[in-house]
Amino acid sequence: MSATAIPVVRRPVWRRLIGFNMLTGLVLGIAGWFLGAWVGGQIAVGHDYLLGTDQNDVGAFVGYLFAVIGWLVGLGFANYPIGRLLGRPPTLRHHELGGWTRYFRLCTDHKVVGIQYLFGVGIFFFIGGLNAMLMRTELLRPIEKAWPSGQYLTLVGLHGTMMIMMTSAFILGPFGNYFVPLMIGARRMAFPRVEALTFWLTPAAGLILMSAIAFGGLPFGWTGYAPLAVEGRGGVDAYVTAFILIAISLTLVGLNLLVTIVTMRAPGMTWTRLPIFVWGVLATSVLMALAAPVLVATMTMVLMDRAANTSYFLASAGGSPYLYENLFWFFGHPEVYILALPGFGIVLEILPVFTRKPLWGYRLAVAGMVGVMLLSFMVWQHHLFVSGMNAGLRPFYMLTTELISIPTGFIFLNAMGTLWRAQIRFTVPMLFALAFFFNFLIGGLSGVFLSDVPSDVTTHGSYFVMAHFHYTIMGGLVFAFFGAVYYWLPKMLGVVLNETLAKIHFWLMFVFFNLTFMPLFAAGFLGMPRRVSAYAPHLQVLNDFVSVSAFVLGFSMLVFLANLVWSLVFARIPAAENPWASRGLEWQVPTPVPVENFERIPVIRSGPYEYGVPNAPAVADFTPAALPAAGS
Amino acid sequence: MDASVHTALPDGVEPAELLARNVRLGARVWAASVGFFFVAFFFAFLYLRALDTNGLWRGWPHHHPTPSMGFGVAILVCVLASAAVARAAAMLEPTRRRVGAIAALLLSLAAVALQCAQFSSLGFGPTDAGYASVFVGWTGLFALFLLGTAYWLATVVADVSGDGASPAFQAAAIEAVSFVLIVLAGIEIAAFILLYLVV
Numbered sequence A: 001m002s003a004t005a006i007p008v009v010r011r012p013v014w015r016r017l018i019g020f021n022m023l024t025g026l027v028l029g030i031a032g033w034f035l036g037a038w039v040g041g042q043i044a045v046g047h048d049y050l051l052g053t054d055q056n057d058v059g060a061f062v063g064y065l066f067a068v069i070g071w072l073v074g075l076g077f078a079n080y081p082i083g084r085l086l087g088r089p090p091t092l093r094h095h096e097l098g099g100w101t102r103y104f105r106l107c108t109d110h111k112v113v114g115i116q117y118l119f120g121v122g123i124f125f126f127i128g129g130l131n132a133m134l135m136r137t138e139l140l141r142p143i144e145k146a147w148p149s150g151q152y153l154t155l156v157g158l159h160g161t162m163m164i165m166m167t168s169a170f171i172l173g174p175f176g177n178y179f180v181p182l183m184i185g186a187r188r189m190a191f192p193r194v195e196a197l198t199f200w201l202t203p204a205a206g207l208i209l210m211s212a213i214a215f216g217g218l219p220f221g222w223t224g225y226a227p228l229a230v231e232g233r234g235g236v237d238a239y240v241t242a243f244i245l246i247a248i249s250l251t252l253v254g255l256n257l258l259v260t261i262v263t264m265r266a267p268g269m270t271w272t273r274l275p276i277f278v279w280g281v282l283a284t285s286v287l288m289a290l291a292a293p294v295l296v297a298t299m300t301m302v303l304m305d306r307a308a309n310t311s312y313f314l315a316s317a318g319g320s321p322y323l324y325e326n327l328f329w330f331f332g333h334p335e336v337y338i339l340a341l342p343g344f345g346i347v348l349e350i351l352p353v354f355t356r357k358p359l360w361g362y363r364l365a366v367a368g369m370v371g372v373m374l375l376s377f378m379v380w381q382h383h384l385f386v387s388g389m390n391a392g393l394r395p396f397y398m399l400t401t402e403l404i405s406i407p408t409g410f411i412f413l414n415a416m417g418t419l420w421r422a423q424i425r426f427t428v429p430m431l432f433a434l435a436f437f438f439n440f441l442i443g444g445l446s447g448v449f450l451s452d453v454p455s456d457v458t459t460h461g462s463y464f465v466m467a468h469f470h471y472t473i474m475g476g477l478v479f480a481f482f483g484a485v486y487y488w489l490p491k492m493l494g495v496v497l498n499e500t501l502a503k504i505h506f507w508l509m510f511v512f513f514n515l516t517f518m519p520l521f522a523a524g525f526l527g528m529p530r531r532v533s534a535y536a537p538h539l540q541v542l543n544d545f546v547s548v549s550a551f552v553l554g555f556s557m558l559v560f561l562a563n564l565v566w567s568l569v570f571a572r573i574p575a576a577e578n579p580w581a582s583r584g585l586e587w588q589v590p591t592p593v594p595v596e597n598f599e600r601i602p603v604i605r606s607g608p609y610e611y612g613v614p615n616a617p618a619v620a621d622f623t624p625a626a627l628p629a630a631g632s
Numbered sequence B: 001m002d003a004s005v006h007t008a009l010p011d012g013v014e015p016a017e018l019l020a021r022n023v024r025l026g027a028r029v030w031a032a033s034v035g036f037f038f039v040a041f042f043f044a045f046l047y048l049r050a051l052d053t054n055g056l057w058r059g060w061p062h063h064h065p066t067p068s069m070g071f072g073v074a075i076l077v078c079v080l081a082s083a084a085v086a087r088a089a090a091m092l093e094p095t096r097r098r099v100g101a102i103a104a105l106l107l108s109l110a111a112v113a114l115q116c117a118q119f120s121s122l123g124f125g126p127t128d129a130g131y132a133s134v135f136v137g138w139t140g141l142f143a144l145f146l147l148g149t150a151y152w153l154a155t156v157v158a159d160v161s162g163d164g165a166s167p168a169f170q171a172a173a174i175e176a177v178s179f180v181l182i183v184l185a186g187i188e189i190a191a192f193i194l195l196y197l198v199v
């Protein structure tokens, strides 16, 4: 298991293309799709209940199944499980090659997986963003112009689903995988192979979702409500499969991080010394491990309704579309906190570094996160306030939803306490962290309006909701994501990002994000419904303003991209080991981080936020002489 | 829980206990995930049964799906026995673990085989409205999870037969898989009560 000496085998490029890698995965995946579609077709032949429809969902699903199997086999995921069956001993990792090709194959180094996630998820994020640009183009005119309404709806569905799928692991994928082991003093994640799997399922899901375009598109937004989910064209098969894959991936991400944080902490890394980001990851992991399986089950029911003609969601055959709404949101509401909690963790991690003060109210922050985590399972019916739910249940869900703003408020208290009388360094990560609080405040306050039944009755299904969740997801999570990017990329990629471009990116993004989504609250109040391509003519000025802002917002992403390419490919200014003078353990290791992370497992001596505390000991002892006593 | 197991070892060598703890805790989290997966079916059963949309919960008029009780009991017994045997094997001496693991594996596979046999002579199908949908989905997916757990058991058998895995890991692995089997057994009890007795 020793990985101190990694054999770097130099082979010609053509030789490196052969073997278990992404290319093989693609080839086998495509072959698998054709094979599966044919097999599925054979299975379906002769089942009379399929005769009435003009499409073969069995073929579609078996095709996707075989495609995924081919993809994973081609990447080499089958080798170890088969070897284990044949009695090979369990090993931790043996896929830690050097060189750039390791980014395109199964690699069990958590740092490689983190970078794979960063770029993989990033690409799909940009595709989702492109869809948003297309939608805003259509909305320049109140009448249908660029795309007929069906295609517009497909755009909405693809945009929403892609964004939700990809941003669910936006922070845990890249930064959780990369930094949690470093921050807790471990050499790896608990299950490195599972970790690799969670990443490689993600591009499969993204590609499969995009294939919906070829099979008739999507008749709904990201929520995929029944009965449309059962009746829709073949694109829905892609939606269902993609969501199942992502949900499996999220379950395993949660499981892996949870176990890692509990069992792999270095000696002295007590629960009260755990960095707050790791606490955020921990709370999110619990939600992922418990809520995502419900999504797998729900989507499997849709799959069965479509391919085997069960009737979970069809009222005409004893099912109920409300069952779908309940199950979906039983996953869906924890999901929104899967999106929010990692952001809380990031911003609270960043604040002390740039205020040079201890994090104010560490325990309060932990309580806030755990409180949000627990409550988030008890509020889902607020999405069904106007779906004809039992009126007697409304006050309960209204109350639980409003309760959630209390632990969320803790996070704001932590921030205010930390910022109080601080000498703030307005670096780019800090700017993003501060913007997070501004945006999330608006997102959170609008949420209180939505949780209030009387006001939700008038705003549900309108652009008010649209503005609300973009303020929380984009204004919250995505801003936190970029904060983390600017904060941690010097460690991950070993280069300095250009600061001027970064500031331009920040200010454009911050200003035009608000200019894009703030007016949508008004559009909602003025009665503009979601997911339609035509709207009342008097709303055109408002919409044109929003569209133009959205284009600039999209442009700000290109500034970021340009900065990344410039800094990474052309400028290549090596980053200092600890450019922010942070006390975080992850900053105390060399750049680039060695495969083994730490030469010896460090012994943690003090908490990560003791800035300006007189006589605070160094965070950790990196060369412990002897085996330390338990819990020292 | 203290983290002292993970002590300062010089190179890539890790204590076997760490692997063992990971697999044990991993099994518990996985079992919770599996539990929540079936919560969806539990909920679907109660919800659709209570709503009884268009009076179709129990199937189309004049055709009320009724799965055979014999198969139901047989599957239940196999699952419970598999969990019990695996648990016992986890508590046995290392030298006698092998027989227990093999027995648990065979019992799990038997349950899956019985489920397949039941499907082939069910007398109704997925298209027979509310109850039939839940029945087919729940039992079918349960068999799938059981099959996956059987794979895991097979690796345990391979481990105790060979000499690759450390004894600490072997012990932890069989304990872990038996924990998951116990949770599956609990789910199977719920399934039996709802799908065969309550209906």
Ligand code: HEM
Pocket (backbone or CB within 6 Å): A129, A132, A133, A135, A136, A156, A157, A159, A160, A161, A163, A164, A167, A220, A221, A222, A223, A466, A470, A473, A474, A478, A516, A529, A530, A531, A532, A550, A553, A554
């Ligand atoms: C450039 C930034 C963005 C713009 C201009 C934008 C614009 C839009 C528009 C126009 C819609 C359709 C509204 C409707 O007709 O109902 C929409 C829906 C949505 N967006 Fe965005 N969006 C952006 C970024 C994001 C991000 C970053 C996320 C998630 C992290 C996201 C998640 C969603 C979701 C979940 C929906 C709902 C889809 C549905 O109706 O099911 N968006 N967005």
Ligand SMILES: [Cu+2]
Pocket (backbone or CB within 6 Å): A332, A333, A336, A379, A380, A382, A383
């Ligand atoms: Cu909600």
